[in-house]
Amino acid sequence: MLKQQKLTELIRTHALKLGFDACGFAKAQYLPNEARRLEEWLDQERHGTMDWITNYFDKRVDPTLLVPGSKTVVSVLASYHHPKHKDQIGVKDQPLISKYAQGRDYHKVLRKNLKKLFSFTEELLGGLEGRIFTDSAPVLDKVWAQRAGLGWIGKNSNLLNKNIGSFFFIGEMIIDAELSYDTPVTDHCGSCTKCIDACPTDAIYEPYRVDANKCISYLTIELKNEIDKKYQTNIENWIYGCDICQDVCPWNSKSVLAQFEDLHPRDYVAERDLEFWENLTPKQYDEVFEGSAIRRAKYEKFKSNVEIVADNLSS
Numbered sequence: 001m002l003k004q005q006k007l008t009e010l011i012r013t014h015a016l017k018l019g020f021d022a023c024g025f026a027k028a029q030y031l032p033n034e035a036r037r038l039e040e041w042l043d044q045e046r047h048g049t050m051d052w053i054t055n056y057f058d059k060r061v062d063p064t065l066l067v068p069g070s071k072t073v074v075s076v077l078a079s080y081h082h083p084k085h086k087d088q089i090g091v092k093d094q095p096l097i098s099k100y101a102q103g104r105d106y107h108k109v110l111r112k113n114l115k116k117l118f119s120f121t122e123e124l125l126g127g128l129e130g131r132i133f134t135d136s137a138p139v140l141d142k143v144w145a146q147r148a149g150l151g152w153i154g155k156n157s158n159l160l161n162k163n164i165g166s167f168f169f170i171g172e173m174i175i176d177a178e179l180s181y182d183t184p185v186t187d188h189c190g191s192c193t194k195c196i197d198a199c200p201t202d203a204i205y206e207p208y209r210v211d212a213n214k215c216i217s218y219l220t221i222e223l224k225n226e227i228d229k230k231y232q233t234n235i236e237n238w239i240y241g242c243d244i245c246q247d248v249c250p251w252n253s254k255s256v257l258a259q260f261e262d263l264h265p266r267d268y269v270a271e272r273d274l275e276f277w278e279n280l281t282p283k284q285y286d287e288v289f290e291g292s293a294i295r296r297a298k299y300e301k302f303k304s305n306v307e308i309v310a311d312n313l314s315s
């Protein structure tokens, strides 16, 4: 047992050395409560047009089906907070882009570093089977991070960590080694309702539950079709994503500087004004968003968001 604990701590220490802000361990197993909650949410069609969420349901709620033979889910957090991020609270006269998307594509950054953590673990244990994930497969990442003691899922449905708030990415290694498991953290939202009160579209329809159909992040990123007229004014000045329910969360006063420099905001994304975005050509789009998560959205979708924001700002 002591050996297992020691190995676990060596992996955690290495994750922190690589630049992750936290690392935790949970036993890989079927998640009956989450399966029930997810099924209910899907039945109510709260997922909008994101039909891919309905795919691989069994694997999504059971990592041992996703990675046969797996015993452990290792979760890591990587902050993307930077003091250069402009204060977005109450800003209604400028176009806004969600903070997470202002740096290099997090999939690339996390993947690179998770590979290093996997190799370290493989060498340490003398062999390892498993896979790494960065928001790239049917994995309930927030649930696994919560079970690994890295935080609790708040009323805004984000994972909150007492030491670093919620401006971070989550990655996982699902592996066949048995390790020592962490204790889940209890909920520290208490009687706070700031995120629910601040959401401009009432997308948080009850504590801990978000209706994607009304969420600005979904409307400006995931929704491939044109945004319905009735929601167009709701997106206000958000061109890509929405941070409001995180910006108002008191725990984000704890945010820490992103250790992976690639996740720092790029001035040539963060500092642009509406006129620049309105005149953006497809070629400039590719240049400005080279290596960025925004490039995953299509130029046409991005430009359509810009047009709606331009309308909202001029009215």
Ligand code: SF4
Pocket: 156, 198, 199, 200, 201, 202, 203, 204, 210, 214, 215, 216, 217, 242, 243, 244, 245, 246
């Ligand atoms: S991201 Fe924005 S729209 Fe979505 S729940 Fe949070 S505050 Fe509401």
Ligand code: SF4
Pocket: 154, 155, 156, 157, 160, 188, 189, 190, 192, 193, 194, 195, 196, 245, 248, 249, 250, 251
């Ligand atoms: S704003 Fe308040 S209720 Fe919402 S997630 Fe943060 S602590 Fe929880």
